[in-house]
Amino acid sequence: MTLDDRKARVLRAVVEEYIETGLPVGSRVIAKRYRLGVSPATIRNEMADLEDTGYLDKPHTSSGRVPSDRGYRFYVDELMPKKKLTAGESRAIEALFRTKMRDVVSFLREAVRLVSETSNYLGFVLGPDCESVTFRSIHLLPASSDKALLVLITDIGFVETCLIEMSEVSNEELRAISETLSRNLTGVTMDRIADKAYSLLKEETSRYAMIVEQVVEFLKSVTLSDSERLYVGSPVNLLNLPEFRDVERLKGVISAIETNGMIQTLLSKSDDETNPTIRIGAENESESIKDISMVYGTFSAGRTEGKIGILGPKRMDYSKAVAIVSMFEDKLTGYFSKGR
Amino acid sequence: MTLDDRKARVLRAVVEEYIETGLPVGSRVIAKRYRLGVSPATIRNEMADLEDTGYLDKPHTSSGRVPSDRGYRFYVDELMPKKKLTAGESRAIEALFRTKMRDVVSFLREAVRLVSETSNYLGFVLGPDCESVTFRSIHLLPASSDKALLVLITDIGFVETCLIEMSEVSNEELRAISETLSRNLTGVTMDRIADKAYSLLKEETSRYAMIVEQVVEFLKSVTLSDSERLYVGSPVNLLNLPEFRDVERLKGVISAIETNGMIQTLLSKSDDETNPTIRIGAENESESIKDISMVYGTFSAGRTEGKIGILGPKRMDYSKAVAIVSMFEDKLTGYFSKGR
């Protein structure tokens, strides 16, 4: 399924022209702007062939060509140049990873914002899942006369806190409970921690039972549900794109994204591809986003991993998107391994 | 500047009809649907008067009337009925305040989501500012061999955490430092805490200086900047409104909202009005949102306060918006006072 050299060059020209302008591209423009050394008529023949073999589409009989999903696919697999980020863009990203962030969640939020900003599309992050995360320590701190703060530090640096209610308990007692919990639960993976804590609770017959019960409750809930792990940027950038002038389509996409589990499902499918992964249009196998593309990659955080990616129109600047995602993959992996 | 009874009834009818349909309203509809006991011709005369006095506008010479800012203002001040939330809506809000939230930030985020959902407009919350907040305790917990977790609990239940780096320090030493910090800093308001900690640092000549320095660094940054305190909901709801079919306008509004300081500035102006405050169109004094309205209120959190509100089209359902905001004001105030 390969193309002879000139066809490939024509396809590349069409894709790049279309990515730039968003308008169906005609033979004349290609001949003029992309010095292929042949006349528009020849280009027309090549384009007709490319259309027959499914790499190009025509919106209607007598207008320029538009890349098909297959055309984009061939482009990103075979023709696309490797783009580098500009010095300014790299600097902005470096800067994010140098600033000391308050916590992992706001850090990821900030990352999403930056991905959206540099790509001019819609960035998203699916945070590391917590199932195989273990934790480092657990603490109960006095917060008020009838409340204590439960602090949980995981091995990848996630910090979770939760206020729990209790009847009068001294600071020393709190400390004792903390130590029991830490001793028994450190190193246990998140998906098993609640059970473990439960058996601990059963042994516990003291008057701290109520506290331990709340701790267990919290531990059960702490494995972030998928929807809580997903951070999506602001959709303003999409408004600038001509393909979203139609409000209905935009609405479809946004609500699809906000639908719980939507992106997660997409990301989970067949992940054996190269990194970053590119999903073009209908490859996403979801009706509502069948004419947008995704570029996303995986970063590892301890034993587990998260995803970071970009949602944009099919005619997105794949090359730049790949550069951005790649950079974030590396940086995030570094970020999460550093703390260990 | 009052209106005779019939004019008031006509105005009310026009406003309510327009809020419902979004279409310029004519004399016939008013006469038919709002049984005022007079003919369309009479309504026309009244409407002409209302236009002369500035309560109504006409998009063009021969179309129905549309309320002017002044018309809306009179409506919300004098004519608007008090609406109650439906049982289902109240229940959803109650439920939010019953669930145990992980931390204040995610709680406020969830509140924003719910406000957006029940209003069908765009909800926002401006979190309590931290300047006059004091804190209850400060803790340094061992996180890894070369990191400690700094945990700060404020008197309104905000929990802030931050990882700080350090060379080998034993748990006992950490505890000692925590206690020194707590002893010296508890009760100091946020805006003065960094200074106070600084003087503490100067006295400190031991090898913990590096740690204390980082703590000070963190305390300085912890007073959340305005932009970090602002939580805005998803703009999908706005897409459904006919006034935002024009993508350009929508874009203007969204980027205005995302512009740092925008909403804050609006909220800060002259706050002596009744609660909830209603700002209609040009009353917002910002070009970019001069044809949208805000309904917002204040909730108190300890010595300080935050705002919660709704952004919507000028023809928003003010009555319902007021009901929603009022309920959230109460509930949030309760929420933040409970923990004290």
Added chain:
DNA sequence: TTTAGCACTCTCTCCGTGAGAGTGCTAACC
């Protein structure tokens, strides 16, 4: 194999027209 030429197709924009909605005014009515 490539290219020039040309007829053809399809879209998009720009009117002009007609229907529809709603107004303002006038004159009659209670």
Added chain:
DNA sequence: GGTTAGCACTCTCACGGAGAGAGTGCTAAA
């Protein structure tokens, strides 16, 4: 005097046809 019916007038919006423009496919020549 306030209210109403009647009617001419205005403005928008939807529809449709015309013309320009862009681009194609095909044919025939280089």
